[in-house]
Amino acid sequence: MSRLVDWARRSSPWxxxxxxxxxxxxxxxxxxxLMPRFDLERFGALLKGSPRHADVLVCTGPVTRQxxxxxxxxxxxxxxxxxVMVVGTCGSTGGVFRGCYNxxxxxxxxxxxxxxxxxxxxxxxxxxLGAVKLLEKLKNAQKQARGEK
Amino acid sequence: MVLDIFLGILQIVLFPGIVFxxxxxxxxxxxxxxxxxxxxxxxxPLYVGWRGIxxxxxxxxxxxAKEDITPKAADRRLFTATPFFSVAxxxxxxxFIPITNVxxxxxxxxxxxxxxxxxxxxxxxxxxxxxxxxxxYSSIGAARAGLQLMGYEIPLTLAALTPAMIARSLTITEIxxxxxxxxxxxxxxxxxxxxxxxxxxxxxxxxxxxxxxPEAETELVAGWQTEFSGKKYAFLRLxxxxxxxxxxGLAVTLFLGGPYGIEKLPGxxxxxxxxxxxxxxxxxxxxxxxxxxxxxVVLIITNLRALFSRYRIDQxxxxxWKYLTPLMIGITAITMLLSAAVPGLxxxx
Numbered sequence: 100m101s102r103l104v105d106w107a108r109r110s111s112p113w114x115x116x117x118x119x120x121x122x123x124x125x126x127x128x129x130x131x132x133l134m135p136r137f138d139l140e141r142f143g144a145l146l147k148g149s150p151r152h153a154d155v156l157v158c159t160g161p162v163t164r165q166x167x168x169x170x171x172x173x174x175x176x177x178x179x180x181x182x183v184m185v186v187g188t189c190g191s192t193g194g195v196f197r198g199c200y201n202x203x204x205x206x207x208x209x210x211x212x213x214x215x216x217x218x219x220x221x222x223x224x225x226x227x228l229g230a231v232k233l234l235e236k237l238k239n240a241q242k243q244a245r246g247e248k
Numbered sequence: 249m250v251l252d253i254f255l256g257i258l259q260i261v262l263f264p265g266i267v268f269x270x271x272x273x274x275x276x277x278x279x280x281x282x283x284x285x286x287x288x289x290x291x292x293p294l295y296v297g298w299r300g301i302x303x304x305x306x307x308x309x310x311x312x313a314k315e316d317i318t319p320k321a322a323d324r325r326l327f328t329a330t331p332f333f334s335v336a337x338x339x340x341x342x343x344f345i346p347i348t349n350v351x352x353x354x355x356x357x358x359x360x361x362x363x364x365x366x367x368x369x370x371x372x373x374x375x376x377x378x379x380x381x382x383x384x385y386s387s388i389g390a391a392r393a394g395l396q397l398m399g400y401e402i403p404l405t406l407a408a409l410t411p412a413m414i415a416r417s418l419t420i421t422e423i424x425x426x427x428x429x430x431x432x433x434x435x436x437x438x439x440x441x442x443x444x445x446x447x448x449x450x451x452x453x454x455x456x457x458x459x460x461x462p463e464a465e466t467e468l469v470a471g472w473q474t475e476f477s478g479k480k481y482a483f484l485r486l487x488x489x490x491x492x493x494x495x496x497g498l499a500v501t502l503f504l505g506g507p508y509g510i511e512k513l514p515g516x517x518x519x520x521x522x523x524x525x526x527x528x529x530x531x532x533x534x535x536x537x538x539x540x541x542x543x544x545v546v547l548i549i550t551n552l553r554a555l556f557s558r559y560r561i562d563q564x565x566x567x568x569w570k571y572l573t574p575l576m577i578g579i580t581a582i583t584m585l586l587s588a589a590v591p592g593l594x595x596x597x
Contacts, residue, residue, distance in 0.1 A: 107309035110296040140285060141294035143303055149470035151317065151477035154310070178315035178477040 105241040108154075108180065109234055111143040115153030115177070119170045119209075120202065121160030124220035125187035129157060132223040132230075139230055150176040155233065156210075161189040161196040162203040174210045183212045184233055186226055188219045264347040264535070266339055272539070273489035274304040276496070279543055280550050287554040304489070311482035319381065319475050326380035331476065331483035334373045338490035341366040344420060345497040346506050347538050348531045351421045358418040363498065364405050367453060370491060371397045374462070377484070378472030389471030392561050393462040396452045399568030400459075404449040406576035410442035411502045413583045414594050424506035429597050432505040436594070438579045438586070443503045445576055447548060450495040452564065454488065456549055458556035459564055496545040497538075504541045507534035 118126055133139050133146055147153045150173050162170060174183070185206045188194040193204035206212055213236065216229035259265055278293070278301050285292030293300025318324055341363050343353040352359075371393060378390020411433040412418050415426035423433075433439040452459035463471030476484055500506060511520040511533075523530045559567070587594050 103309060104313040107306040107313065110306035111303065111310045135289040138285070138290040138292075140281075141291045141300070143293055143296055143300070143306060147470070148465040148468075149474045151475060152470060152473075152481055154314075176317075178317050180314070 101245070105238075105245075109238055109241070111145075112155045112182070112230070112234065113145050113147045113153050114139070114155050114157050115147055115150055115173075116157050117159075117170065117173055119158055119160040119166040119190070119206065120163035121187060121189060125159035125190070125218075128218075128220045128223050129159070129186055129226060132226040134223075137223045137227050139227060142230060142234065144230065150174075151178060153177055154181060155230075156181065156183045157186060158183060158206045159186050159190050160206075161193045161199075162206055162209050164201050164203070167203060167209050170206070170209055182214075182233060182237070183210055184214045184216065184229055185212050186216045186218075186221045186229070188217050188221075191215045191217050194219065259353050260343065265343060265353055268347075269339060269342050269490065269493060270486065272542075273486065273493045274308070275301075276493055276542065276546050277304040277489050280492075280546055283547055283550045284554055287551070308482055308486065311485065312479055314478040316478035316480060317475075319383070321382040322475060323380040323382065326376060327475075328480070330373050330377040330380060331480040331487070334370060334377065334487040335483050335490065337366055337369050337373065338487060338494050341494050342490065342497065345494070345501055346420065346424055346534075347497070348507070348535050350424055350507070350534075355419070355421055360408065360412055360418045360420050360423070360502075363420070364408055367404070367491075367494070368397070368401060370487070371401075371453070374472055377476070378462075381472075381475035383475045385468045385470070385474045386472045389462045389464075389468050389474070392464075393472060395561055395565055396459070396461060399565040400449040400452045400572075403445050403568060403572040403576045404453065406573075406580050407442040407446040407449065408498065408502055410439050410576075410579060410583055411436075413580070413587065414439055416587075416594070416596065420501055424501060424508070426597050427505045428508050428512050430595055432503065434503045438583045439503065441579055442576070443499070445572055445579075446499055446503065447545070447552075449568075449572065450499070450549065451552060454491050454495055454549070457553040458559055460558060461561045461564060464558060492546065492549070493542065496542045496549070499545045500538060500541040504545070507538040509533060509537035 116126070116129055131137065156174060156177060158170065160166070174181070183206065185191055189196060190206045193202065196202040197204055203209060214229050214233045216225050218225050261267060281303070282292040282300070293303035296302045296306050318327055344355065344359050344363050346352045374393045375390045378386040378393060411423055414433055414436055415423045417423060417426070427433055430436065434443045455463055463473060468474070473481065473484055505512070510516060511523055523533050
């Protein structure tokens, strides 16, 4: 039974897209990853509107001071098990906004992050690779939890 | 006696009842998603099972295993109850649809009215689900669902009643049997227009894209479903799929000749007799034809979903009251006039 659940979790990662103060470059690339050429739906990914329905929070941007509580609240609204994928250099490290008075230094200063996709903006191939890496990481974690190598 | 009860329970639970119908809805959702992706030049689900055929099943299992959040503000009892009822009601209605046989699992005199009533109950459950979650988006979604119901309910019912008037019966079985003699009712004069109206009014009933106003993702997050997560959302999705199967099944039963296949064509009487003589063969044959026809209806709905963009709520309600309702009242009048004035037009079976 737990194997079936693990398989189902690996097979249908539903995305929620959140912009925490990004310049919109990465957001356009995320949409490009969902479009015909790369089509993340082949892994079962669907873009969802409500945080209650999503499994993977796809974030962009360095988290401005105004967006930080909102990002945290959206993360808390998602049901467990949930994963966070950061797209873009700003989201990973703060990027050009590093040291700014009004921005945090990356998403991981606010919420825990599972996968980073660097790039300014990150290319859609990279985002697709990031999604695959996330699923692989999940698979390994599931194997470890069951005590397999 | 005991065997009869046992067989009846088996029919309701296993085939062609609950388990079979749920499996069929997963298949139809896969067909829908795959064809939708194809129309948009995408691949669609690809890696879960053969060409992603297990994708809807995986989605369902994943949602069932997810955390189930009930918001503090929500009406706890109603919030928990509505998803379960919204699965149970279409399942009950599906038992009246003839799938493996000319008669459904359940059948009584005038059951078409009962099935149409159940489709309205589903819409009312949607309104309750929206209001019980006490979320602003959900409330607006529920209000829109109610407004839509006002719009599509009358044309939908009149469109479903047109073949019933032609067959002179409100029993689903009688309508199917009539079509076996007189031909599919989509080929009979006013009924073909009724079929078009039926498909158009199915879209708001199923909340498919040109009429998905209550859950309008760009405006209302997820409409009346916003607060539902985990098991409850899994049940709501399943309920929507069951409604799709129910709507497509009703269209097949009323307009496309039900589970009958090519054996009713003139000149194939030998095949017809051979099928009717063997119960296993007839079950497989009828189920296969029902599946093919349902898939065709689902593909029509998917095509409309890919072709159009969302209407505003006022456009939808105005369109329904200005064009669809008068059109359907006219068609009802024409059908009654024709069946009274031209005696041979709709043969009495």
